[in-house]
Amino acid sequence: MVDVSCARCGNTREGAGKTGLPGALGEEIEQRVCAECWKEWLATQIRVINHYSLRPALREDREKLYAYTREFLNLST
């Protein structure tokens, strides 16, 4: 695993690695988010999906979820 300087917590530590997210967002997380913060987001996103009644199968809802992902991880939009 490669160490990253994390955009969310500011620590330099093990990166999130491959997240399965597509395109630029997936790459940005791989390069700028640590494994700990990624794990936190995976737990949090379940609550986000429930709270906003998102249906990740729908493109429109996926886009919203990606926006929340960026916000949580302190990535640029």
Ligand SMILES: [Zn+2]
């Ligand atoms: Zn972090």
